[in-house]
Amino acid sequence: MTAFINGIGLISPQLTTDPAVFLPEIVEYTADYLQAINPNYKDYINPIAARRMSRLIKMGITSAKIALSDAGCQMPDAIITGTGLGSVEDTEKILSGMNEGEQLMNPTPFIQSTYNTISSQIAITLNCHNYNSTYVHRAFSFESALQDAMLQIEEGMADNALVGGIDEMTDNHLQITRKAGHWKMNPVNNLTLLSSGTQGALAGEGAAYYLLGNQRSQSTYCTLSDVKTIYHPKDTEELETSILSFLSFNGLTIDQLDAVIMGYNGDILFDTVYNELGSGIFMQTQKLWYKHLCGEYYTSTGFALWLAANILKHQLIPAAIKVNNLPSDRLQHILVYNQYRNVNHSLLLLNR
Amino acid sequence: MAKRVVITGIGIISSIGSNLPETIDSVLASRSGIGKLKYLDTFHRDEYPFAEVPWSNSQLAEFAQLTDLAGYSRNALLGLIAAKEAFAHARLDQVPRLRTGLISATTVGGMDRCEIYYKDFLTNDSKNQYIDVYDCADSTEKIADLLGIGDYVTTISTACSSAANALLLGARMIRSGKLDRVVAGGTEALTSFHVNGFNALKILDKVPCRPFDANRSGITLGEGAAYLILESEEAARAGNREVFAELKGYGNACEAFHQTASTPDGKGAYLAMERALKIAGLKPSDIDYINAHGTGTDNNDIAEGLAIERLFNGTIPKVSSTKPFTGHMTSAAGSAEAILSILCLTHRMILPNLNLESPMPELSFTPVRELISDLDVNVVMSNSFGFGGNNTSLIFKKI
Amino acid sequence: MEELIEKLKKEVIEQLNLEDISPEDIEADSPLFGEGLGLDSIDALELIVLLEKNYGLKIEDPKDGKKIFHSIRTMAEYITEHQTA
Secondary structure, three states: OOEEEEEEEEEOOOOOOOOOOOOOOOOOOEEOEOOOOOOOHHHOOOOOHHHHOOHHHHHHHHHHHHHHHHHOOOOOOEEEEEOOOOOHHHHHHHHHHHHOOOOOOOHHHHHHHOOOHHHHHHHHHHOOOOEEEEEOOHHHHHHHHHHHHHHHHHOOOOOEEEEEEEEOOOHHHHHHHHOOOOEOOOOEEHHHHHHOOOOOEOEOOEEEEEEEEOOOOOOOOEEEEEEEEEEOOOOHHHHHHHHHHHHHHOOOOHHHOOEEEEOOOOOOOOHHHHHHHHOOOOOOOOEEEOHHHHOEOOOOHHHHHHHHHHHHHHOOOOHHHEOOOOOOOOOOEEEEEEEEOOOEEEEEEEEO | OOOOEEEEEEEEEEOOEOOHHHHHHHHHOOOOOOEOOOOOOOOOOOOOOEEOOOOOHHHHHHHOOOOOOOOOOHHHHHHHHHHHHHHHHOOHHHOOOOOEEEEEEOOOOOHHHHHHHHHHHHHOOOOHHHHHHHOOHHHHHHHHHHHOOOOEEEEEOEOEOHHHHHHHHHHHHHHOOOOOEEEEEEEEOOOHHHHHHHHHOOOEOOOOOOOOEOOOOOEOEEOEEEEEEEEEHHHHOOOOOOOOEEEEEEEEEEOOOOOOOOOOOOHHHHHHHHHHHHHHOOOHHHOOEEEOOOOOOHHHHHHHHHHHHHHOOOOOOEEEOOHHHHOEOHHHHHHHHHHHHHHHHHOOEEOOOOOOOOEOOOOOOOOOOOOEEOOOOOEEEEEEEEHHHEEEEEEEEOO | OHHHHHHHHHHHHHHOOOOOOOHHHOOOOOOOEOOOOOEOHHHHHHHHHHHHHHHOOOOOOHHHHHHHOOOHHHHHHHHHHHHHO
């Protein structure tokens, strides 16, 4: 099941909203978490329609519109979103409202907090009656959405599909989830994240929508050949076996990979998984990383996929994302490998 | 050639029973699970009736054979109980393992704990072990770990059509040969979060819900979990096990109209049912019974009713909403009602639309009001529609 | 009454988050729903919350909202009538 990536819209902590340019500069932060750079949402959504939308919904609709316009597509055959947390801001409004008593709750945050609001607001904006779904499984959310879209295409139910990965962070949610050990306890510099030597990741956020199609077009970046999720592998050996069989299922060996983009997030407890693979099966591979640019969030592979697609399109690896430095002339095959807390592991394979 | 998808196991817990046999007893006796709240603590507890699962969390933990309740949401407990029952019902522990997935649905995950501990989350460390329970994936992963399922694990959240979409995806994964077996369904615990949300929308009925009644005035919130074991026809042959029905068709469509309202003529409902018939390769006249979404809101019942009239023009099958039995189980409604629909096939009956007194003048058909038994029922359709206009229709056929 | 109307315009804009609309854009007599401002059923529910929160007036049946929320003036009239009663 191969799909062409024909359009991308990405809102992230980097300068990524213009599909015509590829990382013109790297934005440096010293922060508790990396916040997405908001475009002017009024350029994309009319204010009356936007009156009930929290920032996450606006991010979703805007990145979806950028992806559609990048691909020159008016009406997708399917709209599928992955979001680990949905609208945190709206959920918090309800929870703090309930803390103050349940008498005077207003309906808007409840409506927006429903996880499938993003997919359905995109459908309303486009007046699209086609297949619509939403996946909410931690670091499998975006991957499940991609798999569904590729299956739609394989089944012949869709010629193209709009697929997104979107999550937000708030001060309040950061404070709470810090206590469960997810994040660093103090602000860090994003560019030196790998040498932090501390537990916890640097949190981030972003919205990435893709138009996948069954046909190559003028706007094609590359192909997305396969997506796999691996749930809770026993050990690194089992993980390596899964990765190798994924590649071999797709007719590749490890030495044919021109780069592997890995999900290092600066958490010394869990980056060991990448280190083991890096000195194991990926010993001779060009290794790249991306979470210093966008932070850690459940759908961060939405950012990694953008990187991979642009590397293949521009035939260029930005120096800022290299973990090691191997010479390469032709960039043909890129693997994205991500894991969160050694439970949700995923693989995305892209070909030029 | 797409593979056939069959159902070999069922597990359900709701206000009308902690397992399948109890559920069957309740529906045969036309016994509703709607009543007064016993466990959920909310300001609105006496204002509305609810279809609460009549057991405390520690009783549920016993049903799930857990020794320690810590770290478990009610959402996860309900899900574990129903998924375990389905797994055992299909006797999956007695046949060789094949590629097996878990596709679970929920709308607010472990909110039932988080809304209680939210103040603690903000001010102290006493409830830190419940922080990660917030995620929708939490209950799914607990079920996957308990059943030892790892080949494919995901969670769907499309509001009140969530579990129907879990079954839809499960069927597609098997038809396309990506998986051999899928445990699919949904789980939902009652929460103040939901009570306040639906109260703010002014769509909770002060008396037990009355779908398709002229005087209907909203929904009755319920809770519970329901899972089905889907298998390819080949996988189901292993071990001389019973097959209960075939999942013949599925369709999903989006209203693209309004975040919480259906189009007045039920366009999304029409499209979802039409698409399901097409996948099933069936005509409208092949359907013997529709288990309607039938929430009891003004808007849903008229839109769904008109869509049924248009699609089944002249050959309207028997119709009922079973929400007066179970309440609206929101994300779990799709799989719970799929199970009630399949029981109509296996038990040769049509379930009644309880609480219906004055039929809607806008509709030409009247839903079934009394249990019909000893009737050949071959093909049933189950509708589940959600916020955001997410509409899904499933078709099951007798084997 | 005119004072209340001006106050209500600001409150409606805030409650409904009508970012690009100023009080001067809203005519006291023009319809808020449908062809006027283009508000919908959810806005009506938000306005019910506004009346209860800011004026202590409880509307039990959302269907009553249709008349009360026809325009800013009808809202002001309803408030005047029921608060003094």
